[in-house]
Amino acid sequence: MDQSKIRNFCIVAHIDHGKSTLADRIIEKTGALTDREMQNQVLDNMDIERERGITIKSQAVRMVYKAKDGEEYIFNMIDTPGHVDFGYEVSRSLAACDGAILVVDATQGVEAQTLANVYLALDHDLDVFPVINKIDLPSAQPQEVRDEIEDVIGIEAQDAPLVSAKNGIGIEDVLEAVVHKIPAPNGNPTAPLKALIFDSIYDSYRGVIVFMRVRDGVLRKGMKVKFMATGAVAEVVEVGYFGPGRFIPADELSAGMVGYFTASIKNIQDSRVGDTVTEVAKPCAEALPGYKKVMPMVYCGLYPADTAKYPDLRDALEKLQLNDASLFYEPETSQALGFGFRAGFLGLLHLEVIQERLEREYNLDLVTTAPGVVYKVYKTDGTSFELTNPSNLPDPSEIDYMEEPIVNGEIMVTTDYVGAIMQLCQERRGKYLSTDYIETTRAILKYELPLNEIIYDFFDALKSRSRGYASFDYELKGYERSELVKLDILINKENVDALSFIVHKDGAYERGRKMCEKLKGEIPRHLFEIPIQAAVGGKVIARETVRAMRKDVLAKCYGGDISRKRKLLEKQKEGKKKMRQIGSVEIPQQAFLSVLKLDEDN
Amino acid sequence: MKEVSLYIHIPFCIKKCLYCDFLSFPASEKVQESYFNALLHEIDSYKDKLSGYSVKSIFFGGGTPSLPNALWIKRTMDTLRSSYNLTDDCEITMEMNPATEAAEKLNIYRKAGINRLSIGLQSTNDTELKKLGRMHDYDTFLKCYEDARQAGFENINIDIMSALPGQSIDSYEKTVRRVVQLSPEHISAYSLIIEEGTPFYDMYGDEAETEYRTGENGDSSYLPTEDEDRQMYELTLKILEESGYHRYEISNYAKKDLECRHNITYWTRGNYVGFGIGAASLLENVRWNNTRVLASYTAYWNDNIGTYEDIICDREELDQKAQMEEYMFLGLRLVEGVSISKFEEYFGIKLIDVYNDIVKNFTNEGLLVINGDKLGLTKKGLDVSNYVMSEFLL
Numbered sequence: 004m005d006q007s008k009i010r011n012f013c014i015v016a017h018i019d020h021g022k023s024t025l026a027d028r029i030i031e032k033t034g035a036l037t038d039r040e041m042q043n044q045v046l047d048n049m050d051i052e053r054e055r056g057i058t059i060k061s062q063a064v065r066m067v068y069k070a071k072d073g074e075e076y077i078f079n080m081i082d083t084p085g086h087v088d089f090g091y092e093v094s095r096s097l098a099a100c101d102g103a104i105l106v107v108d109a110t111q112g113v114e115a116q117t118l119a120n121v122y123l124a125l126d127h128d129l130d131v132f133p134v135i136n137k138i139d140l141p142s143a144q145p146q147e148v149r150d151e152i153e154d155v156i157g158i159e160a161q162d163a164p165l166v167s168a169k170n171g172i173g174i175e176d177v178l179e180a181v182v183h184k185i186p187a188p189n190g191n192p193t194a195p196l197k198a199l200i201f202d203s204i205y206d207s208y209r210g211v212i213v214f215m216r217v218r219d220g221v222l223r224k225g226m227k228v229k230f231m232a233t234g235a236v237a238e239v240v241e242v243g244y245f246g247p248g249r250f251i252p253a254d255e256l257s258a259g260m261v262g263y264f265t266a267s268i269k270n271i272q273d274s275r276v277g278d279t280v281t282e283v284a285k286p287c288a289e290a291l292p293g294y295k296k297v298m299p300m301v302y303c304g305l306y307p308a309d310t311a312k313y314p315d316l317r318d319a320l321e322k323l324q325l326n327d328a329s330l331f332y333e334p335e336t337s338q339a340l341g342f343g344f345r346a347g348f349l350g351l352l353h354l355e356v357i358q359e360r361l362e363r364e365y366n367l368d369l370v371t372t373a374p375g376v377v378y379k380v381y382k383t384d385g386t387s388f389e390l391t392n393p394s395n396l397p398d399p400s401e402i403d404y405m406e407e408p409i410v411n412g413e414i415m416v417t418t419d420y421v422g423a424i425m426q427l428c429q430e431r432r433g434k435y436l437s438t439d440y441i442e443t444t445r446a447i448l449k450y451e452l453p454l455n456e457i458i459y460d461f462f463d464a465l466k467s468r469s470r471g472y473a474s475f476d477y478e479l480k481g482y483e484r485s486e487l488v489k490l491d492i493l494i495n496k497e498n499v500d501a502l503s504f505i506v507h508k509d510g511a512y513e514r515g516r517k518m519c520e521k522l523k524g525e526i527p528r529h530l531f532e533i534p535i536q537a538a539v540g541g542k543v544i545a546r547e548t549v550r551a552m553r554k555d556v557l558a559k560c561y562g563g564d565i566s567r568k569r570k571l572l573e574k575q576k577e578g579k580k581k582m583r584q585i586g587s588v589e590i591p592q593q594a595f596l597s598v599l600k601l602d603e604d605n
Numbered sequence: 606m607k608e609v610s611l612y613i614h615i616p617f618c619i620k621k622c623l624y625c626d627f628l629s630f631p632a633s634e635k636v637q638e639s640y641f642n643a644l645l646h647e648i649d650s651y652k653d654k655l656s657g658y659s660v661k662s663i664f665f666g667g668g669t670p671s672l673p674n675a676l677w678i679k680r681t682m683d684t685l686r687s688s689y690n691l692t693d694d695c696e697i698t699m700e701m702n703p704a705t706e707a708a709e710k711l712n713i714y715r716k717a718g719i720n721r722l723s724i725g726l727q728s729t730n731d732t733e734l735k736k737l738g739r740m741h742d743y744d745t746f747l748k749c750y751e752d753a754r755q756a757g758f759e760n761i762n763i764d765i766m767s768a769l770p771g772q773s774i775d776s777y778e779k780t781v782r783r784v785v786q787l788s789p790e791h792i793s794a795y796s797l798i799i800e801e802g803t804p805f806y807d808m809y810g811d812e813a814e815t816e817y818r819t820g821e822n823g824d825s826s827y828l829p830t831e832d833e834d835r836q837m838y839e840l841t842l843k844i845l846e847e848s849g850y851h852r853y854e855i856s857n858y859a860k861k862d863l864e865c866r867h868n869i870t871y872w873t874r875g876n877y878v879g880f881g882i883g884a885a886s887l888l889e890n891v892r893w894n895n896t897r898v899l900a901s902y903t904a905y906w907n908d909n910i911g912t913y914e915d916i917i918c919d920r921e922e923l924d925q926k927a928q929m930e931e932y933m934f935l936g937l938r939l940v941e942g943v944s945i946s947k948f949e950e951y952f953g954i955k956l957i958d959v960y961n962d963i964v965k966n967f968t969n970e971g972l973l974v975i976n977g978d979k980l981g982l983t984k985k986g987l988d989v990s991n992y993v994m995s996e997f998l999l
Contacts, residue, residue: 579995
């Protein structure tokens with residue numbers, strides 16, 4: 004394959020600027036897909052993604068484009084996840100490309116993720132050219148946006164194609180720009196095989212399907228290959244390209260090509276994103292740079308609502324992990340919730356996606372405990388460990404000090420809301436770094452924020468305090484020492500382990516108070532009074548009481564129509580089934596979930 | 606001979622009360638006439654089916670059965686008499702709205718054979734009555750009550766309600782004491798329930814759903830707080846029992862031997878057949894409800910349009926499980942409780958074998974008590990009856 008006729012690229016954009024729609028149009032225009040085959044958004048083929056309008060797992064499509072110069076070009080378009088949780092996966096997808104199309108909304112202009120994604124692309128030495136989308140909207144300001152791109156990002160934008168991906172306007176210009184502005188690959192086809200893994204999926208018939216970009220050399224059917232980081236070795240069964248919505252087998256993939264291979268690999272852990280594939284018989288000297296093993300950032304307990312469904316949950320997690328090397332889980336036991344799992348995720352969105360898939364695809368009713376981050380605990384005996392479950396925190400007397408993860412956050416916001424956002428960051432224990440004005444009306448606020456302050460509802464708070472104008476991006480900075488305490492919740496004097504969590508000591512009272520209030524609303528009355536207490540280190544800092552149930556309403560049971568009475572009793576009985584017994588108190592499962600949403604009422 | 610009770614539903618009212626979610630509505634005389642014609646057809650149509658039964662009680666409920674021309678009630682009574690075997694001491698109750706009263710109506714009822722009145726007083730406080738959307742005031746009620754006695758009614762029930770908007774404990778106590786003064790044979794005391802779909806729900810729904818009501822004593826815009834509701838309930842018990850009434854059912858009090866037989870039929874799962882729209886029936890372990898649609902009902906009985914199936918809904922043959930559940934949760938409404946031996950007699954299995962754990966737990970908690978052959982709620986159990994009853998669902 005002549006490398007000069009190959010273009011490997013991705014599309015980057017701020018959320019909702021039209022990335023997926025543009026991808027659809029490009030696929031359409033290259034004629035690789037008939038109208039009938041054309042699903043609304045071909046690249047996003049998971050239900051959840053579609054509903055949320057974001058792309059989670061990266062995928063690639065190979066297209067054939069006949070350019071105005073009369074030549075046929077192969078386009079490999081690699082889709083990247085659109086959420087900060089998947090930052091590492093994004094970086095590996097970018098590393099598999101030679102250039103990127105930057106989509107900017109003609110009505111919104113440059114936003115936080117626009118910048119973050121462009122910088123990320125530039126960091127990977129990609130050639131980036133801008134495309135201005137949504138020019139059909141009455142509020143479109145293409146010239147202003149062009150100027151802004153040049154001013155803020157510093158890339159040439161005066162000849163940026165003006166498009167409406169939705170209406171199919173200007174797509175031809177984009178395709179020509181891909182040919183002319185994105186460099187062709189320049190790998191060495193005769194060197195030893197060196198291919199970058201940017202994704203993989205599990206197929207129950209073929210095992211792991213590895214998605215990769217061949218840098219140098221050739222990958223052939225029957226070749227014995229090695230995964231350099233994991234050390235796994237396998238024999239290639241099939242190689243091929245990504246047709247739109249399907250795999251197209253081929254004999255080989257040569258330098259510059261993007262495609263897949265299968266090799267009867269059973270464990271997705273063997274083919275990690277970012278790893279380098281080489282030939283066993285003729286290995287390359289060194290692996291491609293940039294590989295790292297992704298570590299979960301957020302942990303929570305996952306328990307089946309029906310305790311008998313524990314094996315089902317285990318099977319479901321096993322199956323999900325086949326496709327998701329970054330999902331971590333191990334069994335744990337809670338006094339309150341019984342047998343379940345402690346699961347680790349890349350971020351809160353990843354957690355929610357997994358939770359939804361478990362509920363939707365595997366029909367499981369889950370009780371999830373409050374998500375927490377990984378803390379480092381240094382004990383007085385000189386040892387240390389990473390804490391993922393608050394219940395495992397040793398007695399305060401055994402703790403020398405603790406560290407928590409800190410992120411570098413960038414918030415782009417219109418100047419009207421700078422005050423409100425700064426206040427929010429302060430409330431979340433943010434450390435102010437700087438304010439950069441990118442134009443007279445917009446600023447980038449830089450803060451160091453503890454990760455545990457942003458995993459709950461930071462995005463929501465940000466949106467509501469800026470009327471939706473603020474956008475946020477972050478990356479992990481490292482660990483810092485912090486005054487952390489474990490907040491315990493006692494219901495009727497019994498510690499409910501599933502409700503414990505780690506919090507900064509200054510926020511403990513507020514958090515404890517809110518938890519108690521929320522739980523009071525969730526726990527039905529019993530025949531006795533139930534104290535709900537929040538405690539730190541055995542000292543009660545907040546308390547509410549669920550009063551004793553003393554009297555039912557005396558309803559009229561009219562004309563012998565007992566159906567209403569029966570319904571009322573059935574409802575009462577049904578409600579009881581969904582309860583967890585803690586000591587002599589029955590707690591609705593809902594209560595465990597509701598404490599995750601403490602700030603909702605604000 | 607087997608026994609049956611009959612219920613007659615008269616769905617008409619002058620205007621709907623703000624808290625009412627029963628099947629009732631204002632209607633023209635023409636509509637009323639057509640309804641009664643249909644009703645008479647329906648009553649007559651069951652005479653073969655019920656020929657082996659003697660009727661031990663009849664209850665005219667509504668709506669406001671005292672609203673239509675009293676002659677319709679007379680005609681209905683005539684039909685009932687000609688179609689069924691009424692026992693000599695058949696209890697025949699008529700619900701009475703004081704606002705519809707006229708002395709001569711009462712005389713017609715009495716002559717037609719009605720021997721018990723149930724008068725919806727609700728409160729003796731005129732402001733509270735107004736807030737409920739009732740059409741009468743306390744004086745109107747008093748006149749109605751006196752006229753009833755005058756007409757020869759010797760068995761009268763008075764309905765009162767607690768937890769009304771703007772009601773204070775004092776004003777409730779006044780209502781109870783005034784009612785006791787009148788010395789009716791029977792008193793029903795309910796709490797106001799804010800039902801969805803009523804104007805009250807829009808006015809007070811949010812407040813009623815808050816567990817801890819914030820209303821202040823006497824503030825007219827609030828429902829009484831839970832504690833006040835509770836005190837009203839305690840007051841009812843105390844005053845009525847001091848005054849010679851005994852509580853025989855969760856919300857019903859009577860002088861000795863003057864319990865409402867018709868009501869007891871419901872709680873003991875006796876046979877009953879309901880006539881008129883929306884009326885409920887239980888006959889030999891089959892439950893059904895009549896259609897709630899007036900037009901379908903009159904079309905079928907007057908003009909033979911449609912099928913019998915069209916005007917019957919929710920027909921259900923109760924299996925043993927449903928029967929046992931009902932036996933328990935209905936029977937427990939009676940203060941004396943359910944009969945343990947009759948349970949075994951009906952179902953061929955011991956009550957304790959079916960409900961062992963529940964009975965054990967609740968007797969330990971002091972909510973249920975076994976007294977000879979009777980298993981009943983304790984005073985504490987009566988307070989939280991729904992909580993206990995729901996456990997008897999299998």
